[in-house]
Amino acid sequence: MKFDNILVNHQEDIATVTINRPNKLNALNRDTIQELHDAFKALNKDKNVKVIIVTGSGEKAFVAGADIAEFSDFSEKEGAKLSAKGQKLLFDYVENLATPVIAAVNGFALGGGLELAMACHFRVASDNAKMGLPEVSLGVIPGYGGTQRLPQLVGKGRANEMIMTAGMIDAQKALAYGLVNYVVTPEELLPLCNKLAGKITNNSSVAIAYAIKAVNAGFSTDTDGFEKEIKAFGECFGTDDFKEGTTAFLEKRKANFE
Incomplete structure (x- = not known):
């Protein structure tokens, strides 16, 4: 399967999906969301794949948000449809995938990027990671599950603070909040994710x-x-x-x- 915006690599029974739009800091547009859905669907059907790791290309960004240029002129109806379709295709889909998905959060994970990481079954971050939901600074709210999954992970008060201030937190604060499971150097990020994936593959x-x-x-x-x-x-x-x-x-x- 050929993709324009993502890379898929297999190593034994672990697959790594890399969002590859470095010139856009790996921002999620409609095509990328569709490609991610297609990749996750195919990998979930592949009996040789036991764990999926998702990350962003480069060290600057996991996913720096959604591609705002795509929906800046949307109507209310179009906005609701965008949210519903995105949740069904990618975010809810990943959360309910039978194959475990680990988010390797390198650099910025903002807006839709953090929402994608939160949809994964757990998260590992590099120590240069920055996370946040800045949507209210654009006059909108998180629309890909952020208002629901963030409180589940960090609690209502902290989630409200992050959403209302539109601010970013660093990797160590994300670890303290329980938003990520581990924080390591950028060089250690994928090796640790692969180590954890390897432990998972030993099980049923x-x-x-x-x-x-x-x-x-x-x-x-x-x-x-x-x-x-x-x-x-x-x-x-x-x-x-x-x-x-x-x-x-x-x-x-x-x-x-x-």
């Missing part, structure tokens, strides 16, 4: 997919997360991975998950 992809569904259910207002967990837990018992995992444990050997 089937069980991980169930776990993602169960965790996400806990943040849904129309789903009982505990009931979702019970159902998913039970369904695991019917999988080959459960049989292999428990057999390997009892035989005191490493599990070989297909």
